[in-house]
Amino acid sequence: MDDTNGPTTRERDPILERALGRAWADDRPWELLSRLTALSNRMGGSPGERRAAELVRDDLEEAGVADVRIDEFPMQRWQRGTTEFAVTDVDDGATDAPAGERSFEAIALPYCPPGDLEGPLVDVGYGTPKEIDDVDLQGAIAVASTTTPSDRRFVHRMEKFGHAAAAGAEAFVFANHVPGQLPPTGALKFDAEAAIPGVGVSAETHDWLVEYAERGARVRLRVDASTTDGTSRNVHGTLGPETDEELLVLAHYDAHDIAEGALDNGCGIATVAGAASILADLEDDLDCRVRIAGVGCEEIGLLGAEALADDLDLESVQAVVNVDGAGRFRNLKALSHASEPLADLAENVAESFGQPVVHDRDPHPFSDHWPFLRAGVPSLQLHSEPADGGDRGRGWGHTAADTRDKVEPRNLREHAMLTALLVRELTGTEVPRVSADELRERFEDQNYVPGMRAAEVWPPAWE
Template identity: 40%
Template sequence: MSRIPKSVAGDAITSTESWETLEALVSIGNRMAGQDGEASGARVVADTFENVGAREIEINEFQIPGWWRESSSLAVEDEDLSGDHEVIALPGTPSGEETGELVDVGYGLAADFEERDLEGKVVMASSETPDDHGRWIHRMEKYASAADAGAVGFIFRNHVEGCLPPTGEVGYHNRPGPIPAVGVSAEVGARLLREYGGAKAETKGEKGTEATISVECRNEPTNSRNVEAVIGPETETEVLVTAHVDAHDISEGANDNGAGSALVAEIGRLLCNINLDTRIRLVTFGSEEIGLYGAYHWAQTHDLDSVKCVINIDGAGNSRNLGVGTNGFAELGETFEEVADDLRVPLSTHEGISPHGDQWAFVQEGVPSVMAYSRSEGSGRGWGHTHADTLDKLDIRDLRALAIVLSNAVVAVAEEGREIPHKSREQIRKEIDDGYVEELKIGGRWPYDE
């Protein structure tokens, strides 16, 4: 059973409009938060909202701590590895040059930092988290743990092959971070492990090879922006359908998160002319990749009691198999399961609270919120946060299928009789996994008073 008319579903299956929106976003190139490309992406979204028939379209600017990439390098034993392989700075890093003994800490779990002498060292950690660990370990936690242990530099090595150095924010709300940080490919990381000692030298009681990290960048204030519009009736409460339009400066940001922004606009197009019980607010946030600033700005400048729930779309598009992180809001999870059963499509759900993604700005305040994404094989981000996050990795058929399922879910959560209760901040605080509590505190992102 579909909650949207067959004619609308048929339109979704045959339309190219979501793909055209995505093409317009990736053609911009760099959509880094606070830079010209992000502003261009916001205008693409605003124009698309207007074209689909949404109303009350706004582009709202707010100040953020901006970051601009300049140059970076990595040398060991006086050999400049960046001559043959790209070495990229991680957003939020400070400028500077540091030299220290190279030490690899593996996955960068808490246990990997315990009882290790990392004072004055250059610490390297993998982008991978072991499958049996129970939660994903964010690069920011590994970076902050290295800095807290006295490291003078940080190397983030990719676990995905393809000569792809990973990027990703390390400063968050403590910009700039305390020590220089760079990303290197899996191949460079393997070479460093193979040829230059790292942990192997340490276990043998030998002094490891010295590594020198050099970073030049700019940390300066700038403006980001959110884009929003509404469809449906004028009601006291509203459902937010959200994504982030910014992307890292090293790629097109097709899957992360051009596809999410295109899906928000497509959901608006499909639902614009059908009867809805509750107003739907379409929002694309800026500055997700560097600290969720757009989502925090929206949450702090609006009455959250009027928000029935949030459906945040991030990382959806690399397959048609939908996954949903429910953040412990059982009623939202049950609604998605009901929709998936009715449409006879697969659905995977994760119930634990996650502080990663724009929905976190709302979850921490007790607003029912989910992250919707695509399930795919492999560990971690895959092509995300690398040069390879490009349009050719996606398929219009996947976007079409996701648009239908997500549009049905939006209609379902907007039903007048469907209760989706908020929680108190205290309830949320108690439900956060201890590991994430530690991560949030290490990274200076813990939002609760002790």
């Protein structure tokens, strides 16, 4: 009897079966995640990020990756100071009460400049371009939700910030849509101090701010922060035969300083380390060299990925597998970034092993595949989502609730196995380059171009 919901029939491979069997009982991905999340923080350029690079190096060496090394690169280190945020001129509705002031918790967003300012509070809803165009933000403090309605393209934080700044806002408030008194963080721009301040506030604070904006209240904001010269690190080594071409598998190991960074992206780098151990057992099956990398400073601008792309001969990189988001939730999600062959490969591998995979074929520029995809290198991003599809947005990510207790070890193991299987298959698959014209057309179709320009990530060569 055919079982259409089961795995595709395939020949038995004892070596592969033994490698997967060992991976099923392998606790090393969980142990790496635990060591990383036990650090005080892994913010780009910090001592904690430096120690994290050493932990990743040690783990890759133990997994069997050869010639593992740490490369330093320069970056702009942002350090968080204090933030004061208060709504002023608040009328509490009592006829005999004067206008007052109410303070709320807020945190500065990376690359926020220091500042001390005041202005009218203006609610821009989800912060979509249309909503921002529909209000007067000149000299105002704009407040926008972290999410976007499901019937519209997801608008990234940097886009919302860029549009608000271009519309004349004096400051930007990024309000979480996930409850729990969790102000969110996230970089305002890449590797440089932003033009105006930006802060994060909780969903509960957002509820009040929307009401206060309707009443015509003003906001007083003071931020103490600094941006200075610093350094970060990439960790990488190789597996498989010495070939002219190579496949790059990477994940970022840095995290924001307000959280443990378990989901974003402790899970991703732990998944890569687990996959590397499996691939080391399958080296004879690899048809080209595989470079395994942990990159720094993704959270503040894809800086490690940019440095690695500068160091490698991109003509020799046949494809990139960017593990950003895998291991977090139950079902693997494959983002093929306009490469249909990569979408087909992910689907075929998942089906042959009876595993579900969620597809997203549209490209986006906001993860470590971007410096490579921008140069035409086919890129597969491995993410994950709950079995029920979950809510739109980051969930616990970029908040103080991004902690190890949210992670299930079985997800790390299973996604490490699926990552290794995908990479094994990909080393023997020729995938065409993605042309700049096709990418530009796909971004135009998604109405992404104004947002990418606002976020300053639209490639000048595409003008």
